[in-house]
Amino acid sequence: MNDIPRRLVPAWLRSLLWPLIALAGLLLFNLFFTEGFARLTIRDGHVYGSLVDILKLSSRVMLVSLGMTLVIATAGVDLSVGAVVAIAGSVAAKLIVEHQASLPLALAATLGLCSALGAWNGVLVAWIGVQPIVATLILMVAGRGIAQLLTDGQIITVDNPGFSFIAGGHFLGLPSPVTIVAVMLMITVLLTRGTAMGLFIESVGNNETASRFAGVNARAVKLFVYTFTGLCAGMAGLIEASDINAADANNAGPNIELDAILAVVIGGTSLNGGRFNLPGSLVGALIIQTLTTAIKMRGVPVEYTLVVKAVVVLAVCLLQSEELRQRLWQRRASA
């Protein structure tokens, strides 16, 4: 029975199969049973509808999960992305509003700073040898404080058409965040699969000592993945701030690290490292957002959203657990 999907499905799609089936199941269920879910309208050449909303709303988690996938593939984790999201919005807003910086300069400076914050995590993990959870915990705790310090605890409103375009604009009929995600996915895939970088990341995640002996610069690889995650989180922060035309250091990026980690896990990247699946993580992010949107549209009271989300996530994790499968298998065999 296990052979059937293996023969029918081409190799590159095989690892994506289960997340895709889950997403398709969710979408099909909603297409038939949730009223108004499938409705797509075209106004002024732009496509609107809940399917497009799902793409747009999940773009932040998708961006962060791209970086997170690579970090998790090196057997690490980055908890500080939510704080970086808050810092990115605050810095960009401050530069544009208070320092009258031009938009490209403000964006470049923000993304540069966020990459530097990611690099800081990378240095702690790779050179000082701190466990990833702890190393990124520092920035997670301090980062939001820094963002609040920058904005003085206030919400900074940005009135700049160029800045609003980042989240509110359209490109080829689709919201521009979706385009940003698509471009970043392409860059990341090219970077990891077009060069040896992906191989290095996987080898470091599999066995750091062995890969070091084989001549892989494990420290540089780790520095790269954390820096890249910082960059991705910075972009997500810009989208978030642009979406509300303001920087809100207190509430930006809530639980985004959790959503991103869950997206990566659902997408089939092992938390033990050594393997990664970038499109899978994006599908994972879409599953989470589809679930959230569907819960809202089906009129389930908003207070149940978290419970449903948690149950689904736990179920997916349990399905992926090799250990549990073996235990159940043994029990059935002995009975």
Place this chain on the structure above:
Amino acid sequence: MKQRFSRAQIPWLTTIAVLIVFYAGASIRFREDHFFSWPVFVNLLRDNSFLGLAAIGMTFVILSGGIDLSVGAMIGFTSVLVARLMGQHVPPLIAIAVALAVGTGFGCCLGAVIRFAALPPFLVTLAGMFFVRGLGQVVSLESITIQHGFYDAISDFSLRVFPVTAMLFLAALIVAMYVARYTPFGRAVYAIGGNEQSAMLMGLAVGRTKVGLYALSGFCSALAGVTYTFYTSSGSATAGTMLELDAIAAVVIGGTPLSGGVGNIFGTLIGVLILGVIQTIITFEGTLSSWWTKIAVGVLLLAFILLQRFLQSRTAKR
């Protein structure tokens, strides 16, 4: 041998030194405001009692090499559960017992999933955190005020004699120190944190201890939630948001590295007090905003982690 003994003591001796420096510094800086006084110290204990209770459970989990991210959410859930039950005229002691039982039971479930599915603790407790936070919202989206003779009596006693919340914290601390040091469970926790494989080969009940650990952490955070209701006379689903980070920070600053196996409960008390003193200093200063707390905690966390790394690499080289 003697040298190694003193080396193991360095992290938490540093912690005590930091506490003394902070406390003495603040006492001198704010001598006109009577910082160095009994009421300020009692308030320090009272204001941080629910953080302390959660940190006690967290210490056990971290000693075993695990982590529990669901504690903050559990505080919100149990506080709102107690408030809601009492709103339905359930007697206070029964409401509290129900909350403690639910917390322990839920921790037990998390432990069982971690044990039987062999999933990483941070992932399972992350999902648990979502779930419990959601349950709290299901119980009530609004915060609920508690009005009952029992709570009036408690707050009256707290005002006149000694805060009940601080008493609960100190009592739990003594019990936890005893459990960690003198019971088979406590020794098993240290052994698992040191090396799980070896603990298994030694014939220790690794699986059972792990489930017990998360049940204990669930109980501690449920107790912290009950303490929160004593402290504020209300329950709120959003109580304890991000508190898990403070609890982890308190444990790490208290000299227990996240790799597990080393550390003690007393250090966690010092860690909690350091966080409390920082908070109090910022309140006394008046002009400093609350976000300085986060930045200060982050810097301290960094300093302690670097110190631990430095000591570890020195030990490894010998």
